[in-house]
Amino acid sequence: GQSLEQPSEVTAVEGAIVQINCTYQTSGFYGLSWYQQHDGGAPTFLSYNALDGLEETGRFSSFLSRSDSYGYLLLQELQMKDSASYFCAVRQQTGANNLFFGTGTRLTVIP
Amino acid sequence: ETGVTQSPTHLIKTRGQQVTLRCSSQSGHNTVSWYQQALGQGPQFIFQYYREEENGRGNFPPRFSGLQFPNYSSELNVNALELDDSALYLCASSAGTVGEKLFFGSGTQLSVL
Numbered sequence: 001g002q003s004l005e006q007p008s009e010v011t012a013v014e015g016a017i018v019q020i021n022c023t024y025q026t027s028g029f030y031g032l033s034w035y036q037q038h039d040g041g042a043p044t045f046l047s048y049n050a051l052d053g054l055e056e057t058g059r060f061s062s063f064l065s066r067s068d069s070y071g072y073l074l075l076q077e078l079q080m081k082d083s084a085s086y087f088c089a090v091r092q093q094t095g096a097n098n099l100f101f102g103t104g105t106r107l108t109v110i111p
Numbered sequence: 112e113t114g115v116t117q118s119p120t121h122l123i124k125t126r127g128q129q130v131t132l133r134c135s136s137q138s139g140h141n142t143v144s145w146y147q148q149a150l151g152q153g154p155q156f157i158f159q160y161y162r163e164e165e166n167g168r169g170n171f172p173p174r175f176s177g178l179q180f181p182n183y184s185s186e187l188n189v190n191a192l193e194l195d196d197s198a199l200y201l202c203a204s205s206a207g208t209v210g211e212k213l214f215f216g217s218g219t220q221l222s223v224l
Contacts, residue, residue: 004153031211042115042215043154043201050211087153098144098167099213101153 002026004102006088011108012078020073020105022088030091032064032071033099038084046073046086075107083109115204115216123222124192132187132219134202140214142207143185145177148199148218160185189221197223 005023012018022032031050035043047055049064049071061074075082085106089099116135124130136143142161146154156169160179174190183204189196199220203213 033211035213035215040217042217043203043213044215045212048211089153093167098156098159098169099146099154100156101146103151103153 002092002100004088004090004100006086006102006105008103009106009108011110014078014080014109014111016078017074017076018078018107020075020086020088020107022071022073022102024069024071024088024090024102026090026092026100028092029066029069030093032062033089033091034060034062034073035087035089035101036084037087037104043087078109080109080111083107115202115214117200117202117216117219119219120217121220121222123224125224126192126194128192128223129188129190130192130221132189132200132202132221134185134187134204134216136183136185136202136204137214140204140206141183142205143179143183144203144205144213145185145187146201146203146215147171148201150198154201157187192223194223197221 034046047062085104144159145157159167199218
């Protein structure tokens with residue numbers, strides 16, 4: 001079967017660092033993406049890892065280990081506006097944007 | 112640069128009816144994907160359209176169908192609505208069929224009574 005596991009909820013303090021983990025088990029793997037979704041809003045792209053290692057984009061970094069079927073999203077210098085749901089997603093096939101999403105991690109940033 | 116727009120934003124239908132949802136892709140994007148997001152869940156891939164043809168489909172029955180037009184806009188049609196079809200329907204556009212970055216619209220919230 002296919003599965004993506006993420007923690008359902010995480011709470012962190014403003015200014016701190018938080019890591020959201022994602023483990024996957026899928027029939028095909030062509031990369032791991034992360035999306036942010038505020039309540040009532042559209043999912044927005046944060047990062048993509050096709051190869052092992054760390055990708056950094058401003059306050060956000062994403063890591064992938066294909067041998068461990070594991071990745072994480074790291075958010076630094078947390079701000080209140082970072083309170084949202086975060087989804088990891090695996091591309092399952094080549095030639096199509098067939099993303100398999102996890103159930104999401106709801107991040108709450110507190111003062 | 113205009114983003115992805117979807118219409119309507121909200122819709123209420125009764126079981127057995129048919130519905131059509133619309134999506135305008137972001138300027139310059141030729142590929143449109145549709146996703147269904149149930150409350151508290153991640154989006155689920157329905158299908159993708161490129162050059163007016165379906166080129167990828169998720170685990171959804173044939174009563175879910177779509178169209179893409181020459182201007183790259185798209186429609187999602189659902190026939191014989193069921194209560195479980197109640198969800199947020201998201202459209203995403205990308206520059207190419209394997210664009211790493213999908214641009215999502217804010218979705219259409221469909222309620223089936």
